Amino acid sequence: MHRALRTVGSVMGRRHLNICSKPSELIGNTPLMYLDKVTKGLGVKGRLVGKLESLGPCSSVKDRLGMSMLDEAERQGLITPGKTTLIEPTSGNTGIALAFLARERGYKCILTMPETMSVERRLMLITLGAEVVLTPKETAVPGALAKAKEIKEALGEDGFIPQQFENPANPKVHRETTGPEIWRDTDGQIDVFFSGVGTGGTVTGVSQFIKGSKEHGLEPKKADLYTVGVEPQEQMLLTKAKGGEAIGEQGPHKIQGMGAGLVPQVLDLSLIDEVVPIHSEEAMQMCQRIWLEEGLPVGVSAGAIVSAAVKVLSRPEFEGKMGVCIIPSFGERYFTHPMFNDIKEKAEGLKKQPLPEPYDNRDFGFATARG
Numbered sequence: 298m299h300r301a302l303r304t305v306g307s308v309m310g311r312r313h314l315n316i317c318s319k320p321s322e323l324i325g326n327t328p329l330m331y332l333d334k335v336t337k338g339l340g341v342k343g344r345l346v347g348k349l350e351s352l353g354p355c356s357s358v359k360d361r362l363g364m365s366m367l368d369e370a371e372r373q374g375l376i377t378p379g380k381t382t383l384i385e386p387t388s389g390n391t392g393i394a395l396a397f398l399a400r401e402r403g404y405k406c407i408l409t410m411p412e413t414m415s416v417e418r419r420l421m422l423i424t425l426g427a428e429v430v431l432t433p434k435e436t437a438v439p440g441a442l443a444k445a446k447e448i449k450e451a452l453g454e455d456g457f458i459p460q461q462f463e464n465p466a467n468p469k470v471h472r473e474t475t476g477p478e479i480w481r482d483t484d485g486q487i488d489v490f491f492s493g494v495g496t497g498g499t500v501t502g503v504s505q506f507i508k509g510s511k512e513h514g515l516e517p518k519k520a521d522l523y524t525v526g527v528e529p530q531e532q533m534l535l536t537k538a539k540g541g542e543a544i545g546e547q548g549p550h551k552i553q554g555m556g557a558g559l560v561p562q563v564l565d566l567s568l569i570d571e572v573v574p575i576h577s578e579e580a581m582q583m584c585q586r587i588w589l590e591e592g593l594p595v596g597v598s599a600g601a602i603v604s605a606a607v608k609v610l611s612r613p614e615f616e617g618k619m620g621v622c623i624i625p626s627f628g629e630r631y632f633t634h635p636m637f638n639d640i641k642e643k644a645e646g647l648k649k650q651p652l653p654e655p656y657d658n659r660d661f662g663f664a665t666a667r668g
């Protein structure tokens with residue numbers, strides 16, 4: 298049961314309480330919001346709407362994915378609560394989604410990740426009862442994958458790696474929930490869809506639902522939906538995979554969740570009409586703009602996606618068109634990201650201010666004047 302599907306009123310003569318009983322019931326049916334303030338003055342000719350995946354129970358688009366991968370594995374009898382240990386090489390939002398769902402459903406959960414990942418994330422995972430195994434920074438994500446495989450080997454049949462980059466349950470959940478929600482909530486008025494590409498699950502699943510997919514028995518709802526995939530400008534693998542040229546120096550980027558350094562297996566590149574590269578600096582600036590102009594705390598990848606949307610929707614052919622962009626995650630998870638360096642310095646450097654004198658705590662019922 299999903300939150301917005303619940304109805305207020307009576308069911309069979311009894312009052313139906315709008316109270317859910319577990320966190321996974323809070324997944325999905327995320328709201329849409331016009332992003333008029335952040336796009337104002339930037340030459341946008343259409344109108345941009347954000348789909349706030351940041352408002353899920355663990356605050357990211359990965360909540361749906363975690364649920365879908367576990368539902369599918371349970372359906373196929375691959376995992377059993379109380380017996381199976383879930384293992385995934387991820388520091389990111391997928392790890393957090395798997396960790397909370399593992400608690401809810403009674404699985405053990407081990408996340409492997411390079412030692413460079415922030416303490417903030419380790420805290421989040423450990424507090425949710427997951428085990429965190431660190432791997433050497435020199436071996437990056439492949440090292441974490443090798444460690445996950447080693448743990449799985451040791452556990453034999455009791456270990457299960459969901460493998461978000463290869464798991465068909467990834468695009469499936471977006472084809473069956475995210476896409477239909479966008480279609481329903483825009484009353485079919487969406488013209489352009491913007492998504493950052495990490496695993497490619499979101500962009501593939503949503504586009505399959507709206508453009509149609511023979512393979513999945515889906516008639517086109519709007520065959521000419523224009524799908525835009527966003528990738529870091531420092532790592533233009535999708536642009537190259539589509540026959541384009543990389544711009545500038547290629548290397549590490551700062552847009553967590555996007556640009557995984559490979560062309561993922563679950564991504565259907567043929568559904569993407571255009572790949573827009575966005576530099577990490579530009580993503581961070583736009584992210585801050587979303588916080589300040591809209592008053593909406595979002596993660597860095599939302600900055601990249603909105604930047605791409607502004608570029609595309611500023612072209613004359615998009616006059617009056619509706620663009621929907623994914624807002625993948627909530628902003629508070631990123632306070633250790635370089636984006637917040639200056640703000641952190643400012644916050645830590647704040648000095649206390651003198652009170653209006655005379656001041657006496659006893660006026661407020663305290664035992665002493667001060668302290």
Ligand code: PMP
Nearest residue numbers: 494495496497498499554598625
């Ligand atoms: N942004 C963030 C913050 C994410 O965690 C993800 C998921 N990795 C994405 C964007 C991209 O989504 P997808 O994996 O479905 O391509």
